[in-house]
Amino acid sequence: MTLRRTGPAGPNRADPPGRESRRRPDDRRRTFPALAPRAGQEDFAASWWGNAWVDALEDTALDPNRLARGRAYAGRGHVDAITVTPGRVVAYVHGTRPRPYRAEIRLRTLGEDDWERLLDAAAARPDHIAALLDKDVPHALAAAADLLPAPGDLIPDCTCPDDGFPCKHAAALCYQTARILDEDPFVLFLMRGRGEQEILAELTRRNAARSAAERGAARHESTPAGRHTGAPALATVRARDALTPRMRPPLPPPLPVPRQPGRPPVYPQAAGAPDPLALDLLAGEAAARAHATLHTGRDPVGGLSLWQDAVRIAAAHPGSGLTASTRALYTALARAGGRSPTDLARAVAAWRQGGLAGLAALEEEWDPPAGPFDRARPALAAADFPHFRPWRNRLSTPSVQLRLGRDGLWYGYESDPGRDDWWPRGVPDEDPVGALTTLLSR
Structure with missing residues (x-):
């Protein structure tokens, strides 16, 4: 108003x-x-x-x-x-x-x-x-x-x-x-x-009259010899002097960034205490993020969603079938993201295949423009690979699939024939023939 x-x-x-x-x-x-x-x-x-x-x-x-x-x-x-x-x-x-x-x-x-x-x-x-x-x-x-x-x-x-x-x-x-x-x-x-x-x-x-009276009282209380009969007058600075521009000394140089992030301490197992694995994970994540931010000036995971960050954390640790603690980690991360442990395991495979772009290739279906996708089928046919059925950004056979990511790379997937249960495999490549060759040679 x-x-x-x-x-x-x-x-x-x-x-x-x-x-x-x-x-x-x-x-x-x-x-x-x-x-x-x-x-x-x-x-x-x-x-x-x-x-x-x-x-x-x-x-x-x-x-x-x-x-x-x-x-x-x-x-x-x-x-x-x-x-x-x-x-x-x-x-x-x-x-x-x-x-x-x-x-x-x-x-x-x-x-x-x-x-x-x-x-x-x-x-x-x-x-x-x-x-x-x-x-x-x-x-x-x-x-x-x-x-x-x-x-x-x-x-x-x-x-x-x-x-x-x-x-x-x-x-x-x-x-x-x-x-x-x-x-x-x-x-x-x-x-x-x-x-x-x-x-x-x-x-x-x-206010001016009150300030003048207080200054007069302070002068009256001081003796010629410098001794005060009352409370000593407070030290003052003229406003003009306080606001005068002046050169300030330069800041000291920043401390050098360590070559590697620090290692967290070992947390003991104690009744009623937080899970040592969870504490180790949180401390290690915080140290790694701080180290990357100091090096690059950018938080490497600040823009990730909850699910993407859960996949990233799980991908940085051993697979879910190794120990009971890692299985518990997968279960907790999957629950936090509203998914199943199987969904998390599949997403981890995609992340290890191509990072955030690999996870997007797993979860995103999109219509690529004319160009690389249209040239992929003739190139595969010329290399004597079987007939591929196109659908959106994917080329599929009953057991092998290639997915074109938005980053321009082809990602390989495998499934048991007739199950439509695709899992990321192989190394992504700009050439669909190269991606398929790596996939079939594993």
């Missing part, structure tokens, strides 16, 4: 002499464009002070039904531009008639004593000033001078014939005003009598 202020303003009659010259001409009059409609029935206010504004009206409303209709009007965007001046919030609200009604919310402005107490409380705490600049209102600051309206403080009025307290048009204005307060709590200060620039200028003046 974009907030802007427009419109002229004259001096407020409650201003003390000379105050008009210390604030901008439009600082006590702000106009906000009509807010867009909002979907749903969630709270109109997100901040605690915005909700306090709504509560102040709802707690004194005489008819909940009028409040509900006003809330619906506000949600549908029936409230035009809202103008805020000290003690007053005004907007035109569209109702059932063609001509909109002029709705108004009035509230009491703070007196001079209230403002002195509020500004003193803000200037005494740097965190309060920082919160205000960050469009936040500390609870303690709001309580210093009754900044927030209490039940009965808000007086609604409207040009419609309804004499409800409030009518639905004034209620709609109140709900939309809460949205403005969320975005800029300085509007709440304006309602109470002073604009944002005036408040910030006064806080700056008080």
Whole structure:
């Protein structure tokens, strides 16, 4: 929501002499464009002070039904531009008639004593000033001078014939005003009598006066001989000196990258402890990835999916039929990927055949463009190999199959005749005849 202020303003009659010259001409009059409609029935206010504004009206409303209709009007965007001046919030609200009604919310402005107490409380705490600049209102600051309206403080009025307290048009204005307060709590200060620039200028003046008084007290406490009767003054650095550009020493050269990744420690088997094989696997993987990242500046496995990484890890270890621990590893990795141990074993064979591209050749069926695939069958026939049946990126006989990968290599597969149970075999080759020759010579 974009907030802007427009419109002229004259001096407020409650201003003390000379105050008009210390604030901008439009600082006590702000106009906000009509807010867009909002979907749903969630709270109109997100901040605690915005909700306090709504509560102040709802707690004194005489008819909940009028409040509900006003809330619906506000949600549908029936409230035009809202103008805020000290003690007053005004907007035109569209109702059932063609001509909109002029709705108004009035509230009491703070007196001079209230403002002195509020500004003193803000200037005494740097965190309060920082919160205000960050469009936040500390609870303690709001309580210093009754900044927030209490039940009965808000007086609604409207040009419609309804004499409800409030009518639905004034209620709609109140709900939309809460949205403005969320975005800029300085509007709440304006309602109470002073604009944002005036408040910030006064806080700056008080902060400077307080800092000067503290410096004077520190000088007064020190003796000519350099001994202090009170707490010693803190060492300071001028802001100009702190921000002056200067040359900084160069960083030390990075440590050399080791030739090989480190070996993890040996983890003992203990009751209730994690599986030593799993710990060894995780530590070794972390060391290998860190070593590769230091060498190349790129994580070698960062872009892999869960299944691809599970296949990679299994392919780096002995086959599933060697030991009980490796069989357990295959079972755990297959379960994590939502596959069976047989699926994992087949995928491991594809990974060992051609890495990530080999796994893609196993799992991906695609339609290759005209070119190498069309020339493969005549080349195989010229080499006296049996007739191959084409289907998508695959050339098959009852027991032998060649798959063209997206990397341009041919991958060999074998199956028992009539079973359609293909397993990766051989070494991939750019030439289908070379890939088939390697496959049949095994």
